[in-house]
Amino acid sequence: MDIEGFVRREINIKDQKTIEKILSERIIEHKDLNPEKASKMAQAVIEEVKNTLKIQGLEDEFLKELMEVHGADISMGKMGVGSRGAGDFFVHRKIAEIVASSSTSSFINPTAQDDGGVVKVHAPEDKMFITTAVDGIHSRLSEYPFLGGFHVARAALRDVCVMGSDPVAIISDLHLADDGDVGKLFDFTAGVAAISELVKVPIVAGSTLRVGGDMVLGDRLVSAVGAIGVSPHPPTARKRAEAGDIILLTEGSGGGTITTTAIYHGLFDVVEETMDIDFILASEAIMQEGLLPQVHAMTDVTNGGLRGDAHEISTTTGLGMEFYQEKIRKMINPRVLEMLEKLNIDPLGVSVDSLMIIAPEEVALQSKKVIRKAGVKVEEIGVVNNSGSPIMIKEDGSKEELRPLFREAAYTKIKKLVGDTTPEDFELMKQKVQQAAQKSIAKKDRVVQSIKGN
Structure with missing residues (x-):
């Protein structure tokens, strides 16, 4: 429990005695303290928060801005930050814009x-x-x-x-x-x-x-x-991918996401499947063979699953990608795939921790050989083209554009309750987030100029 956050939320709604009483009870729930000590702690937190509220009355606007947040009026949960979907990707792009606004480069x-x-x-x-x-x-x-x-x-x-x-x-x-x-x-x-x-x-x-x-x-x-x-x-950055490249995928057994799914559904035997270093072994095999300079791009199938990674690569490069569903399924650990399908979780929308390699045909062929020699399963699962979007060829021959959901595929019961549908006001939410990011950039610029001026 964030007791400072609680006080900040309630300070303008409830009277101080009520806040103190509730907070004391919450402290006692967590701490082995007598009511008197808990009450003193509650009083101290309230006093400290009240002191910080005096910032709003500062006449020094520069000092005031240093300590105030340019809020977006959009919460992390509502925007889906950390949930590896469209909302999360948008916020990360805004963070990247703030980084790019500095005079440094990489x-x-x-x-x-x-x-x-x-x-x-x-x-x-x-x-x-x-x-x-x-x-x-x-x-x-x-x-x-x-x-x-x-x-x-x-x-x-x-x-x-x-x-x-x-x-x-x-x-x-x-x-x-x-x-x-x-x-x-x-x-x-x-x-x-x-x-x-x-x-x-x-x-x-x-x-x-x-x-x-x-x-x-x-x-x-x-x-x-x-x-x-x-x-x-x-x-081997994503932007180096080229039309005509072959897409390889190693077998993925999952990491933190799959482990969480298994534990919170009581399927503990699947946890053991995630305990390997196959990904790193595959990467090392390519490095040691001297193939890296010829590999155009590599990525891990994590953020939002293959849906998210394919979308981000297409967005970054402007290229398209064609994937084959049947071959992708074979590159998911059988016990992990069985669990995902049993729980009705989209295997393309969660992190399965596979290594995806994008390379010219001859380099892809050599990469397959050295990866298999390292004891890791790998298959060709698609090609890069100029279509501008990632497409999945299903087992029945039909096609589907791979788009990230608002949140990654729900892999726990609580996530299913939260849902992954895009909010109706998503465009308005993005505008508010954009404005908050721009204000933060402007704040950074003012601080930098002030310090340089002094």
């Missing part, structure tokens, strides 16, 4: 909507491309920290690999709420360390803090793991 930046970012540096003898990526733990794996750490570390390394980089370091940022058992920290770190040991990439740095400090009660775990990779070659 070889691959967030505007490309790629798996990782890349900077080019000039080493003493040659140029070097450095790739960075960061992923957050799946929110529903807070109670299963080892699995959370394992899958988020693998995801970060995966994002570096698909950019054509050789992973060299892992970093970890871990936040556990005030009432969380410190054992969760250790279990999470052990999960990250398991991946580190399996792929022989060291954990080099990290940070451990409480979620919201004293202001959040409970034991929720949130975290992120980052990875750094290096390569002497330009990245």
